[in-house]
Amino acid sequence: MPLPIDPKALESGDIGEQRATLEMDHEAAVEHVREVFTDAGFGVATEFSPSALLNEKVDAERDPYYVLGACNPNMADRALDATDGRIGALFPCNVVVWEVEPGVQTVYHVSIMRAARLLGMAPDDEVMADIIADTGELVDEAFSKL
DSSP, X not given: OXXXXXXXXXXXXXXXXXXXXXXXXXXXXXXXXXXXXXXXXXXXXXXXXXXXXXXXXXXXOOOOEEEEEEEOHHHHHHHHHHTTTGXXXXXXXXXXXXXXXXXXXXXXXXXHHHHHHHTTSSOSXXXXXXXXHHHHHHXXXXXXXX
């Protein structure tokens, strides 16, 4: 089944992609990202280590990889209203930290607000545009302080 959108036609801004490199050990990077996103107005609703799980369950031998499920309650509330609750299937907004090599970590995020609009789960209207802009400002603030 062909995709209705050509993924190669999307640019990083279309999905609100953000990436940063941190030169510190993995555990310190996870703590730093948690603090920076908390200071920017996000709470960490959930967090887990897929690498630890996969290494334990299937001997994957993965390098450290950690997911912080960040959430700004005001933005989440607005987005739920704007999407008739459907965007909740994408909650929380994930910020991922993975070890590229010892002492070098990548921090990565994509906007679930933008993704929801591309997927047809959110309206392409002014209300959603405002939510995307407001959320984007918070994420930009956090990434600027990484």
